[in-house]
Amino acid sequence: MKNILIICQKELKSYFSSPIAYLLMAIFAVIFGFFFYSAVAFFVMRGMEMQMSGRGGPMNVNEFVISPLLGNASVVGLFLIPMISMRLFAEEKRSGTMELLMTSPVRDIEIILGKWLGALLMYLCVIGISALNIVLLYAYGKPDWKPILAGYLGLILQGGCLLAIGTFISTTTRNQIIAGGATFAVCLMLWVLDWVSSFEQAGWAKVVSYCSVLTHFEPFSKGIIDSKDVIFYLSMIFLGLFLTSRSMESLRWRS
Amino acid sequence: MIQVEGLSKRYARTLAVDNISFSVAKGEIVGFLGPNGAGKTTTMRVLTCFLPPTSGKVSIGGFDVLEQPMEVKKRIGYLPESPPLYPDMEVGEYLTFVGKLKGLASADVPKRVDEVAERCAVADVKGKLIGKLSKGYRQRVGLAQAILHNPDVLILDEPTSGLDPKQIIETRELISSLAGDHTIILSTHILSEIEHSCNKVIIISKGKLVATDSVANLTNRLRGTEIVAVEIEGPQDVNEIRQKLEQVPGVSRVVLKDSRDSRNSFEIESLQGESPRAELARAIVNSGWNLNELRPMGASLEDVFLQLTASEKKQAA
Incomplete structure (x- = not known):
């Protein structure tokens, strides 16, 4: 456990001692800020229209602003995750520091968990910026905080799942760009897989669309914590980290 | 301290190390000598638990590398051929990280880091980024990393490669000063290095053990006439x-x-x-x-080495 924290701390520090952390946070802040601005502007315009026509009661901020915003945050996160995970192992392999880690009295699984946790914390720092925007809403309205928490839980689970996959891909190469590119391709595939369900109803289509990370995120953004989605993300995290540990072991036997 | 019996290591197609056996007693400095590609690094990687052996038994301090790797890893300090450094870390930060990683108690880490930095002459660059250091300093930071947790066994892969003559002498002195409490294996293809600092030589060529002996015996062996x-x-x-x-x-x-x-x-x-x-x-x-x-004009280790590795080639042919 102590070793996990040591490695996690080192990973997190290395993100912040290079421009990566600041770059990712800036990208996210700008893009999410734009989404936030347009969502709120749209909400205000709709509200004024309704008031003038005299129809309908008060609109729900959670439903019209926060839920779509969290959905957007998950998509932006999807694009940033390869940039977080690509260096995890590829860089250590390239610079030879893998030898230091693998000859230190630390178990493989501790290295993997430490790195994954470090990446997850980095991801949280990026995603956390969106909270600043959401807090602003409390100054002018009374959004319900429970669905927001559920949404963030979804973001964390989805990020953990994609980071686990990215960690695995990072162990397979010593080239960061290849690791990043492959992770991005896999993330994108996992995002769009559920489109299959729109034109195909057969059994295989259901399985394929079940694997899409997006279908499992939607309930969270609406404030629903469904055990089947939680289990999906947790099992994906387990799968990704398990593959990572296999890949690390094969590294020893092959190289 | 180190027992190697019938060690072989096979990569996909090539046999990198072929049935090597040797042992090293506590406190000895052993030179591991061979031309490039002889299997020195592979053997060292097996000793440090980085690679598992294909066959054979390797134990360090009584612990088998396959069965109790954690115990072995606690007892070794390893400096690979290119020092394993993070260029975006400061020297002090790096040594602190390694100290924790090697299992030093957190309270002892700062003191130990200072001691080792002093000993390896990197105390003056403690606040510098490793990426900005010269090759000589990096090598010494690598050495500091290896001795940080005061391991019983030190495994150094070409510790003086890429250093200038003054630094080579300093590194040599540092290694000699570590002898006694540590058992040291150092690999090199520079023979004078071994004549200076080792009491024992292991010569390998093309994965095979060619000779194991003390430096004095090895030179005498070829010196029937004066x-x-x-x-x-x-x-x-x-x-x-x-x-x-x-x-x-x-x-x-x-x-x-x-x-x-x-x-x-x-x-x-x-x-x-x-x-x-x-x-x-x-x-x-x-x-x-x-x-x-x-x-x-005694036969130098150079002559011995060339003679031994040359005869090996003849046998193979």
Whole structure:
């Protein structure tokens, strides 16, 4: 456990001692800020229209602003995750520091968990910026905080799942760009897989669309914590980290 | 301390290390010698639990590398060929990280880091980014990393490669100063390194063990006869000198190397097991000539090495 924290701390520090952390946070802040601005502007315009026509009661901020915003945050996160995970192992392999880690009295699984946790914390720092925007809403309205928490839980689970996959891909190469590119391709595939369900109803289509990370995120953004989605993300995290540990072991036997 | 029995390591197609056995006692400094690609690094990687052996038994301090890797890893310090450094970390930060990783108690880490930084002469760059350091400093930070947790066994893969002569001497002294409490294996293809700092040599070539012996024994082994270089200032007639020298008991052959302004250099080979240096000196002085130089030319480790690895090649062919 102590070793996990040591490695996690080192990973997190290395993100912040290079421009990566600041770059990712800036990208996210700008893009999410734009989404936030347009969502709120749209909400205000709709509200004024309704008031003038005299129809309908008060609109729900959670439903019209926060839920779509969290959905957007998950998509932006999807694009940033390869940039977080690509260096995890590829860089250590390239610079030879893998030898230091693998000859230190630390178990493989501790290295993997430490790195994954470090990446997850980095991801949280990026995603956390969106909270600043959401807090602003409390100054002018009374959004319900429970669905927001559920949404963030979804973001964390989805990020953990994609980071686990990215960690695995990072162990397979010593080239960061290849690791990043492959992770991005896999993330994108996992995002769009559920489109299959729109034109195909057969059994295989259901399985394929079940694997899409997006279908499992939607309930969270609406404030629903469904055990089947939680289990999906947790099992994906387990799968990704398990593959990572296999890949690390094969590294020893092959190289 | 280190026991290796029948170690083999096979990569996909090539057999990198072929049935090597040796043992190293506590406190010894052992030089691991071989041409490039002989299997030195592979053997070291097996010793450090980085690679598992294909067959054979390797144990360090009584712990098997396959069965109890954690215990082995606690007892070794390893400096790979290129020091395992993070360029975006500061030296002090890096050493602190390694100290924690190697299992030092958090309270002891700062003190130990200071001690080691002082010892490896990197204390003055503690606040610098590793990426900005010169090669020599990086090598020393790598060495500091290896000795940080005070391991029983130090495994150093070409610790002096890429250093300037002054740094090589400093590193050598540092390694010698570590002997005693640590058992050290260092690999190199520079022979003078081993003559300077090791008590024992293991020579491998093409994955096979060629020789294991002490440095002194190994050089003696090839030195059945003694060769002495002399420079004599005397008469113009070289043949007169040669005849005189050949008459000295114990001399088998006299070779004229150089003759300039009545200064004549000879190489004199002794009979097997004889050492005619004293007689030679007396004979020359008694003839009324000046003896400018008299120097034994022992077979150097270089000769031994070339001879051993060359014979290996012949056997293979």
